[in-house]
Amino acid sequence: MTNEPPAEAKYEREAKIISEHDTLKYSLLGPSLTKSGQDNVDQSKVAEIIYNASKGSKYFNNEEARDKNLTQKIERILTKKAQLERLDLASDRRKADDYIAELELTRDLSQVVVHIDCDAFYAAVEELDRPELREVPFSVGVGVLTTCNYHARKFGCRSGMAGFVAKKLCPQLIQLPLNFDKYTAKAQEVREIIVEYDPRFESASIDEAYLNITEYCETNDIGPEEAVQQLRREVEEKTKITISAGIAANAKLSKICSNMNKPNGQFRLPSDRNSVIAFMRDLPTRKVNGIGRVFERELDAVGVKTCGDIYAYRQYLSKLFGEKAFVFLMQCYLGLGRTKIQPAEEYERKSVGTESTFGEMGDPGELRNKLRATAEELEKDMLRTQFKGRTLCLKVKLHTYEVLTRQVIPPKSIHLADDLYKYSVPMLSKLEQEFPGMRLRLMGLRCTHLVSMKKPDTMAFFGFRKRPDASTERESSPSDTSKRKIDDLSSDQEQWEEWPDELLFEDAERQEREDEFNELESLSQEVDKRRHHGKEIVPNPTPRKETEEEWWDCPICMRPQAASEKEFNEHIDLCLSRQTIRDAVQENSEQEPTPVAKKFRLGNEKGRDRIGKADPKQRRLCFG
DNA sequence: GCGGATCAC
DNA sequence: TATGGTGATCCGC
Numbered sequence: 001m002t003n004e005p006p007a008e009a010k011y012e013r014e015a016k017i018i019s020e021h022d023t024l025k026y027s028l029l030g031p032s033l034t035k036s037g038q039d040n041v042d043q044s045k046v047a048e049i050i051y052n053a054s055k056g057s058k059y060f061n062n063e064e065a066r067d068k069n070l071t072q073k074i075e076r077i078l079t080k081k082a083q084l085e086r087l088d089l090a091s092d093r094r095k096a097d098d099y100i101a102e103l104e105l106t107r108d109l110s111q112v113v114v115h116i117d118c119d120a121f122y123a124a125v126e127e128l129d130r131p132e133l134r135e136v137p138f139s140v141g142v143g144v145l146t147t148c149n150y151h152a153r154k155f156g157c158r159s160g161m162a163g164f165v166a167k168k169l170c171p172q173l174i175q176l177p178l179n180f181d182k183y184t185a186k187a188q189e190v191r192e193i194i195v196e197y198d199p200r201f202e203s204a205s206i207d208e209a210y211l212n213i214t215e216y217c218e219t220n221d222i223g224p225e226e227a228v229q230q231l232r233r234e235v236e237e238k239t240k241i242t243i244s245a246g247i248a249a250n251a252k253l254s255k256i257c258s259n260m261n262k263p264n265g266q267f268r269l270p271s272d273r274n275s276v277i278a279f280m281r282d283l284p285t286r287k288v289n290g291i292g293r294v295f296e297r298e299l300d301a302v303g304v305k306t307c308g309d310i311y312a313y314r315q316y317l318s319k320l321f322g323e324k325a326f327v328f329l330m331q332c333y334l335g336l337g338r339t340k341i342q343p344a345e346e347y348e349r350k351s352v353g354t355e356s357t358f359g360e361m362g363d364p365g366e367l368r369n370k371l372r373a374t375a376e377e378l379e380k381d382m383l384r385t386q387f388k389g390r391t392l393c394l395k396v397k398l399h400t401y402e403v404l405t406r407q408v409i410p411p412k413s414i415h416l417a418d419d420l421y422k423y424s425v426p427m428l429s430k431l432e433q434e435f436p437g438m439r440l441r442l443m444g445l446r447c448t449h450l451v452s453m454k455k456p457d458t459m460a461f462f463g464f465r466k467r468p469d470a471s472t473e474r475e476s477s478p479s480d481t482s483k484r485k486i487d488d489l490s491s492d493q494e495q496w497e498e499w500p501d502e503l504l505f506e507d508a509e510r511q512e513r514e515d516e517f518n519e520l521e522s523l524s525q526e527v528d529k530r531r532h533h534g535k536e537i538v539p540n541p542t543p544r545k546e547t548e549e550e551w552w553d554c555p556i557c558m559r560p561q562a563a564s565e566k567e568f569n570e571h572i573d574l575c576l577s578r579q580t581i582r583d584a585v586q587e588n589s590e591q592e593p594t595p596v597a598k599k600f601r602l603g604n605e606k607g608r609d610r611i612g613k614a615d616p617k618q619r620r621l622c623f624g
Numbered sequence: 625g626c627g628g629a630t631c632a633c
Numbered sequence: 634t635a636t637g638g639t640g641a642t643c644c645g646c
Binding site for chain 1: 626
């Protein structure tokens with residue numbers, strides 16, 4: 001054939017289609033691709049099977065659209081990078097180098113941090129009850145796989161995969177329903193052992209924990225590897241559950257290390273700078289907690305495949321991905337992470353929500369019934385957690401898998417189903433107008449800007465008491481006031497600790513919670529200082545009796561607040577939102593903002609464990 | 625502050 | 634035939 005020349009553009013177009021399908025196939029492999037048990041699996045074959053099983057479905061079409069969007073986003077990133085390459089980035093490089101030097105000073109190699117992770121936890125627990133399952137591939141969770149055993153993984157089955165797709169990969173796959181209570185009980189058995197190695201261990205999820213065994217090793221005169229060996233043996237003997245562990249100088253590294261010799265293995269990264277740097281240099285970015293499928297692709301596109309590659313691109317990263325991502329990536333490059341391991345106690349929940357998937361539905365009456373049922377569900381959760389919400393958020397997933405959210409701020413904080421329904425219906429109606437004939441497959445409600453219903457005494461936080469003690473209160477010396485305040489805070493703390501269900505929090509949250517706590521403490525001291533120095537932030541902390549009504553002056557906004565202590569507490573909560581604090585501190589300060597105000601403006605600039613998500617707490621469903 | 629997107633488990 | 638639920642954070646606008 002000699003009548004060749006179709007325009008080059010056509011080839012390019014075809015190449016583009018092929019590569020787009022490649023990225024889509026990669027995406028369809030799912031988020032847990034990098035999990036263990038997949039090493040000897042031919043992923044291209046698996047990808048082909050998943051692709052063909054999914055092709056043409058609404059889910060597939062949505063994934064395809066998302067993949068195209070991402071491809072476009074990456075094109076924009078590359079364009080931006082090309083622009084930057086033409087500029088002089090010496091100053092950006094210097095800035096990055098200065099920051100690296102600064103970060104290096106924070107490196108702490110003195111601690112021995114261990115991350116432990118139960119192997120295919122839910123599946124392992126099921127195997128204990130039914131030993132015959134050990135020999136066959138099976139999964140836990142029907143419809144969508146929550147986890148599966150290592151036999152199933154050999155076929156390419158993975159958590160998050162649709163059940164019917166998994167069946168295509170492994171027709172003999174057995175699918176078991178979830179027994180969440182059973183897993184929780186087993187997890188407790190494991191915790192009872194690890195607490196002996198670090199009484200202040202940190203639950204990261206139902207089947208994961210961080211330990212600081214520095215002290216254990218010292219007092220028992222045992223090396224970290226031997227100690228972890230012993231811990232793992234003990235857990236297996238007593239609970240029949242095998243665990244994998246990572247040992248390193250900080251939480252981020254130990255988390256990566258626990259994946260190195262999975263299942264039933266451990267890996268230690270020596271705690272010297274050279275080892276850490278060398279380890280990160282060759283580590284694929286995706287191995288780091290917080291870098292998922294999308295960020296991996298974006299980084300790959302600009303040339304960053306391993307954490308070591310980050311350094312060569314340091315002058316671009318901030319402008320391409322933002323300041324937060326820059327800080328995060330620099331910490332990845334240096335192998336820095338948190339060394340403070342502590343129990344999950346200090347944590348403030350930021351939202352409570354519920355959502356559910358159902359058969360497609362478009363009838364307005366049915367949708368309202370569903371919304372009502374969702375509101376009832378949320379009410380239960382709000383009562384269980386003892387919160388009200390100042391913001392209500394409606395989430396829907398269209399039959400096309402497109403997700404939309406809308407939120408409102410009701411006139412008061414709410415938690416009862418009637419209110420939740422009342423304030424969410426208008427959002428639903430508006431969506432129906434926006435998308436005529438819309439059909440849904442999911443609906444959810446979530447409350448944010450929470451107000452606790454069991455907070456002990458917000459007034460005490462500010463060093464106030466109700467009458468008649470208020471008069472003596474005023475006369476107490478500043479030092480007394482501040483001391484008592486600390487006591488109040490600690491009692492406040494205790495109350496916060498008694499959450500109804502076991503908590504499984506993530507590190508970043510905890511760190512932030514702590515920061516928040518410290519900030520609030522500083523603030524209250526600041527308020528106190530002002531009160532005791534000419535400049536009265538609180539003109540009248542005593543309740544004012546005006547006619548029949550009792551009034552309080554809010555120490556933050558200084559406006560008189562009527563009626564009950566309960567309402568006052570709610571008002572204080574409102575005032576405690578950051579914006580309000582900023583304004584208050586500034587409005588009351590003629591000069592420069594105080595250090596407290598500055599701190600709030602800057603926000604928490606400390607290193608995070610991750611960017612983006614941090615997983616808080618696990619309930620009901622989750623993938624192993 | 626809102627809505628979309630990403631991430632973890 | 635058919636692809637989850639809970640919670641958090643970051644970004645662009």
